[in-house]
Amino acid sequence: DWFVVWSQSVALGTELTERATLYNEVFGLFSHGLEDNFSLAVYNFGIDYYLTDDFVIDFRAGKGLTPDTDDFFTGVGGGYRF
Numbered sequence: 001d002w003f004v005v006w007s008q009s010v011a012l013g014t015e016l017t018e019r020a021t022l023y024n025e026v027f028g029l030f031s032h033g034l035e036d037n038f039s040l041a042v043y044n045f046g047i048d049y050y051l052t053d054d055f056v057i058d059f060r061a062g063k064g065l066t067p068d069t070d071d072f073f074t075g076v077g078g079g080y081r082f
Contacts, residue, residue, distance in 0.1 A: 003033035013048075021048045026065075041065040044073075054081040 009027035016022050028041040044062025051057060057078040064070050 001033075003031055006030045006032070016047070019050045021050075022046075023048065028066075038068045039066045040069045042069055042073075055079075 007027070007029050009025060011023055011025040013021050013023035022045070024043075024045045026041070026043050028039070030039050031037045042062050042064055044060050046058055046060030048056050048058050055078070057076070059076055061072070061074045063072055
């Protein structure tokens with residue numbers, strides 16, 4: 001079966017220090033064409049902390065905005081640019 005999943009996000013951030021950035025984000029995933037379509041929308045905020053110019057660690061927490069999403073979540077992640 002064929003179906004479509006749309007995704008979107010909007011994020012705003014502000015620099016706290018030379019190495020830390022605070023951000024707010026709303027994102028969502030929405031299906032069309034499934035027998036049981038889903039609608040996932042989330043608000044989250046977090047801090048990106050740059051250990052080096054190429055390595056960042058991310059701490060975040062968020063809340064689901066639709067019945068299909070988790071009520072609350074937290075997470076830690078990161079990325080390395082090479």
